[in-house]
Amino acid sequence: MGTEPPVVHATIVFGLRTFGSVPLPVRADLEYDPSDPYAISVGYHAGPGVVRWLFGRDLLADGLIAPAGDGDVRVRPAADDARVVVELNAPDGSAVLEAPADELADFLDRTYDEVPAGDEALWFDFDQELAKLALRD
Structure with a gap:
């Protein structure tokens, strides 16, 4: 489909919820790469390293308005509607x-x-993704 759109980046400071304390700030680098149009990548800066999570763009969008997700990532509005909780x-x-x-x-x-x-399907190269899977053994 023509020229590839640019990668979208954002840096957002999340708060890590801890028991009995105010949330600790955690820098998160979000990235949306149109070559993988269904996914959002988030790199959480934890200590000296970065912990990277990949999850569905729809999951993040749905979680802004209602609880979403059944697996390793869950997203929901917080009690304070100016915040979103990511588990x-x-x-x-x-x-x-x-x-x-x-x-x-x-x-x-x-x-x-x-x-x-x-x-998304217009930007997703199924053959390329299948080839990546075939290389993993």
């Missing part, structure tokens, strides 16, 4: 983070400017 669950731990809803919505709006909802 991450992995075999070696879990985290509950919160982020400004307006900043997440702005990032999502910019992704939809590049690849409108429903047009």
